[in-house]
Amino acid sequence: MAVTAAAEVAVTDATEPPAPGRRRLRFLRGRKTVVGLGILAFFAVIAVIGPWIAPYDPDAMSDALLQPPSGAHWFGTTHTGQDVLSQILVGTRGVLVVGFVAGILATVLSVLIGVSAGFLGGTADELLSLLSNVFLxxxxxxxxxxxxxxxSDAGDLLIAAVIAFTSWAWGARVLRAQTLSLRRRDYVEAARATGEPTWRIILFEVLPNLTAVIASGFVGTVVFAILSEITLAFIGVADISDWNWGTVLFWAQSNQALAQGAWWWFVPAGLCIALLGMSLGLINFGIDEFVNPRLRTEAGASRKVRMRVGFTPVARTGTSEKETRS
Structure with missing residues (x-):
């Protein structure tokens, strides 16, 4: 009977909803966003210190041709003896620079044009919507x-600018639709009634309610920009003298690394691309859960079901414990 009472107490404590502050802290600590931010922070640190901690010059050739991973070369060498690890470390900066510069520029453009079109309406809305449709x-x-x-010298910043100017339109249309649903809310009308200027209403009343949508669009643009940069380097369009993960894959494909069995030449770059994409995807999923209360409710309900299955108390009925066992 003491065991049964202890199990009932454990079930009661596990199924009780936590306090609002504890629930919020548990959400920040236990969700996918933390894992995604951790992986992204790791790559950001590598982008900053990568050229300094690279064991070799990524362009330096040696006599160790197509050597598998070893103590001297952790990720092996290329057909000219270049160290693959050094190429990966040095190339991380270019990938992240293109991704985040393009994401920031595209997000700024989408916010300016989308929110302005949705809030102002009328002729301004028609002209800005036409501009968005053209860029789409x-x-x-x-x-x-x-x-x-x-x-002749298409650097990372030029590629990032072109990606940004061709990828802001979709985010602007989403923000316009959200702004149209917010501009007639009571708090916006109250701000108008008190004589607040338009820029202040947009900045302090509308934009705070669009933060999650803006963050999600920013993450999506960063993913698109990174994949575009890697694709351009892989097909040889970008400057192949500047190292990034796509450049590593370009040289591996050009020299038939797969046919020669040199898996270490292309697998590390592919894993880095997959990990970075997974981190951004987890951050985006975390933003979706934060925005959509239904996702949070379903996640909490599934946890409660698992708790109840793991701690099922013995039902107290009129029968004795011996009869229950039999």
Missing amino acids: VIPGLPLIIIIASLV
Whole structure:
């Protein structure tokens, strides 16, 4: 009977909803966002200190041709004796610079145009919506390929700017639709009635309610920009003298690393791309859970079900314990 009472107490404590402050802290500590931010922070640190901690010059050749991973070369060497680990470390900076510069520029443009179109309405809405529709049909990658063929030194910043100017329109349309649903809310009308200027209403009343949508669009743009940069380097359009993960894959594919069995030449770069994409995806999923209360409710309900299954108390009925066992 003492065991049964202890189990009932454990079930009661496990199924009781935590306090609001504890629930919020548990959400911040236990969700996918923490894992995603941790992986992203690791790559950000590598992007900053990578060129300093690289054991070799990524362009330096040696006599160790196509050597598998060893103590001297942790990720092996290429067909010219170049250290793959050094190429990965040095190339991380270019990938993150393109991704985040393009994400920031595209997010700023989408916020300015989308929120302004949705809040102002009328002629301004029609003109800004027309501008968004025009940029929606402009293909980003073909435009970058054309610019890279015309410009002799198509660096990371130029590629990031082209990606940003061709990828802001979708986010602007989403923000316009959200702003249209917010501009007639009671608190916005109250701000208008008190004589607040338009810029102040947008900045302090509308934008705080769009933070999650803006963050989600920013993460999506960063993912698209990183994949575009790697794709351009892999197909040889970008400057292959600047190291990034796509450049490593380009040289591995050009020299038939797979046919030669040199898996260490392309697997580390592929794993880095997968891990970075997974981290950004986890952050995006965490934002979706934060925005959508239904996802949080379903996650909490599933945890309660698991707790109840793990701690099922013995039902107290009129029968004795011996009869219950039999």
